Amino acid sequence: xxxxxxxxxxxxxxxAPTKTAKGTSRKPAGVAAKSTPVKPSxxxxxxxxxxxxxxxxxxxKSSKPESRLAMVRRxxxxxxxxxxxxxxxxxxxDFRNPFQLLVATVLSAQTTDLRVNQxxxxxxxxxxxxxxxAAAVPEELEEVIRPTGFFRAKxxxxxxxxxxxxxxxxxxxxxxxxxxxxxxxxxxxxxxVVLGNAFGxxxxxxxxxxxxxxxxxxxTEQDDPVKIEAEVAEIFPKSEWTMLSHRxxxxxxxxxxxxxxxxxACPITHLCPSYGEGETDPEKAKELLKYEMGGYPxxxxxxxxxxxxxxxxxxxxx
Numbered sequence: 001x002x003x004x005x006x007x008x009x010x011x012x013x014x015x016a017p018t019k020t021a022k023g024t025s026r027k028p029a030g031v032a033a034k035s036t037p038v039k040p041s042x043x044x045x046x047x048x049x050x051x052x053x054x055x056x057x058x059x060x061k062s063s064k065p066e067s068r069l070a071m072v073r074r075x076x077x078x079x080x081x082x083x084x085x086x087x088x089x090x091x092x093x094d095f096r097n098p099f100q101l102l103v104a105t106v107l108s109a110q111t112t113d114l115r116v117n118q119x120x121x122x123x124x125x126x127x128x129x130x131x132x133x134a135a136a137v138p139e140e141l142e143e144v145i146r147p148t149g150f151f152r153a154k155x156x157x158x159x160x161x162x163x164x165x166x167x168x169x170x171x172x173x174x175x176x177x178x179x180x181x182x183x184x185x186x187x188x189x190x191x192x193v194v195l196g197n198a199f200g201x202x203x204x205x206x207x208x209x210x211x212x213x214x215x216x217x218x219x220t221e222q223d224d225p226v227k228i229e230a231e232v233a234e235i236f237p238k239s240e241w242t243m244l245s246h247r248x249x250x251x252x253x254x255x256x257x258x259x260x261x262x263x264x265a266c267p268i269t270h271l272c273p274s275y276g277e278g279e280t281d282p283e284k285a286k287e288l289l290k291y292e293m294g295g296y297p298x299x300x301x302x303x304x305x306x307x308x309x310x311x312x313x314x315x316x317x318x
Contacts, residue, residue: 066218066273075219075235078271082247085267088306089246091197092299093117098173098198099165100124102183103133105190106157107148114299118315119147121301130171133162147315157185175199188226196242204229205245209252216256216274254293262288 066074082089092113095101100120107116123144127133133141142155161183165171173194174180180191192203204210206225214220220231236244255262261278264285269275279285291298292309301312 071218072235074271075217078217078268079236079240079244079247081268081271082251083243086247086250088304088308089243089250090304090307091193091246092249093193094120094300094302095198098175098194099130101198102161102173102180102186102190102194103158105193106161106185107145107154109154110150111148112299114312115148117299117301117312119145121314127162130162130165133158134166136162154185160184161186173198175201177201177203188229192242192245196245202238202241203245204232204241205249206232207249208258209249210245212258213248213252213256216261216272216277218273254290255288257288257290260288262286265289265293 091101093101093104093108094117095104103123104116104120107119126144127136127141136159138155138159141158142151145151145154145158148154164183165173169179175195175198177188177191177195180186180194181188189205189207192205195201196203196205206214206229211223211225211228214228214232215222219235220228222228222231232244233241251268252258255266257278261274262285263269263272263275263278264280264282265288266272266275266285279288286294288294290296292307297310297312298307299312300307301314303309303311
């Protein structure tokens with residue numbers, strides 16, 4: 001192909017100007033008159049962040065794997081930068097005591113925190129204590145929590161855990177992992193939510209958002225939540241576990257979505273080896289932002305005082 005191009009150039013270049021009768025030169029037929037060239041518009045330069053993100057993504061795809069030390073340093077830097085982006089990160093379930101948080105976390109399975117928060121005011125007004133909920137008529141409890149979905153299974157769990165709290169723990173939510181996981185409907189994820197936010201005991205909450213981002217950021221290649229928890233726990237100091245969970249989950253809900261991450265609006269693209277999986281155009285990416293990042297209400301009807309977004313509307317509100 002290159003030979004053909006060179007040949008064509010040679011043929012064109014061999015055409016010499018011809019002399020006219022008056023001795024002036026005239027271009028051969030077929031050669032257009034010389035015109036003033038149009039200066040091409042200067043392309044817009046990508047931002048420094050986009051350039052750095054592209055380099056990070058390219059480096060991640062190179063044949064040389066990232067060392068363990070480099071990964072740990074990058075992971076801890078992600079945590080520090082997320083702390084600056086979300087200084088107000090918090091559990092997105094409304095609660096006033098450990099029992100309310102435990103019940104709300106059980107209800108949050110297979111639904112949004114928003115729907116749980118819209119449902120629990122009526123629930124706790126009718127069943128304020130474990131003793132009250134343990135004595136609930138199942139059909140009546142089902143009707144109250146119906147908006148959260150899977151209400152029959154959840155009713156069974158709520159009555160079961162409330163009965164266990166009444167009979168085995170004096171009506172109080174225990175503050176130990178080994179006790180919490182004995183309650184019906186309570187696994188490690190639910191237990192760590194309660195321990196970290198009601199008792200101040202550090203724990204890593206591995207929900208779907210945390211799992212997705214931990215894998216995107218190459219902190220782990222595991223699929224099992226317990227294994228992910230163990231591997232991530234080795235990267236960060238124990239004192240960071242609870243807030244790390246909040247920050248990662250906040251980021252997953254607001255920017256790094258499952259189907260279409262808003263890469264072009266992400267503040268940590270320069271640290272992300274998966275940059276480019278989502279929308280990289282800044283303007284289009286902004287349209288993907290959720291909750292306070294996109295100017296919309298959050299999930300809590302009663303958010304903490306430092307939350308910069310709007311409170312969520314109650315159930316049935318437009």
